[in-house]
Amino acid sequence: MKWNEVTTISIEGNVISVKDAMIMLSEDEEFPEWPSINCEPGEYIFEINVPSPFHAHRARIRKIDSEPELGKEIGQVDVDHGFIGFIDYEKFLAAVKNNYSEYGEWTAMDLDDELSLNFSGMIKFDSATLLYVRSGDGDGTYPCYELLQNGARVGIECVFKA
Secondary structure, eight states, rough: OOOOOEEEEEEEEEEEEETTTTOOOOOOSSSOOOOOOOOOOOOEEEEEEOTTEEEEEEEEETTTOOOOEOOOOEEEESSSSSEEEEEHHHHHHHHHHHHHHHHHHHHIIIHHHHHHHEEEEEEEEEEEEEEEEOTTTEEEEEEEEEEETTTEEEEEESSSSE
């Protein structure tokens, strides 16, 4: 399978989550409601599998220099806005809690504009980053899997088309 690198990100926390890119985290949230893994902080790469132009079949975030294998399903992500997003959950949540009113405006304006213009990429909210890609056929429910190397979790993969 051919993977296309979108970008890299420094994960500072211990949790990576995949979610509908437009669904907001709640101000009083403490734990992710979407598929997530505990992982080591470090440098990660965001990749997409795009066999035909602008139609992703898979998306993943994995530790740089890893050669992971697909592990067990860790949940499903419900998409109602056509895009998934990967986040450093703890860092993103801290930014949200620091300025919740601005987060709502950012989601409605900056993020919405970004997603309407691009197929995949990254966007910052304060010091936190959301990595995104159009989710296969758009809205739907997609399985997410842990990525493993030598028994350790090194990422998450979301499958839009098998």
